[in-house]
Amino acid sequence: MDALKLISDGSMKKDAPVVNVGDTVKVSVKIKEGDKYRIQIFEGTVIAKKHGGINETFTVRRVAHGCGIERVFPVHSPVVDKVEIVRSGKVRRSKLYYLRDRVGKAAKVKEQIR
Numbered sequence: 001m002d003a004l005k006l007i008s009d010g011s012m013k014k015d016a017p018v019v020n021v022g023d024t025v026k027v028s029v030k031i032k033e034g035d036k037y038r039i040q041i042f043e044g045t046v047i048a049k050k051h052g053g054i055n056e057t058f059t060v061r062r063v064a065h066g067c068g069i070e071r072v073f074p075v076h077s078p079v080v081d082k083v084e085i086v087r088s089g090k091v092r093r094s095k096l097y098y099l100r101d102r103v104g105k106a107a108k109v110k111e112q113i114r
Helices: 002-011 097-101
Strands: 024-033 036-050 057-064 067-074 080-087
Touching: 024 067, 036 067, 036 097, 067 080
Parallel strands: none
Antiparallel strands: 024 036, 024 080, 036 057, 057 067
C-alpha cells in the first residue's frame, strides 16, 4: 500500500473533479477504436463515492430504455477526460443504492439551491 502511495504522487490529477453524491454529472470518457480515440459522454446521477487518494472512484447511474446502467469511474484515470456537473443534488445519505429500486419520478433527487 505504501508503494502505491509513492507512485500516486506523480500520477494523481491536479485538476481532479469534485463530485458529490446526488449530483447529476456528464462524464466524458475516452474510448479507443482501432488506432483512434473518441469521446463518449455518460450522463447520470452519482450514487456512491468510495476509497480515497489515488484509489478514489465514483459510481454513476442512469436509466436508458427502461434498463438501469451503472458505471464506476476512477477519479484519477486518464480515460476520464472531464467531469461536468449538470446539477447538484440535495441528499442526506452517502450511498444512494435505494434509487435502484425506484422507478420514474420516484428515482429523482431534489436539486440543491446554492
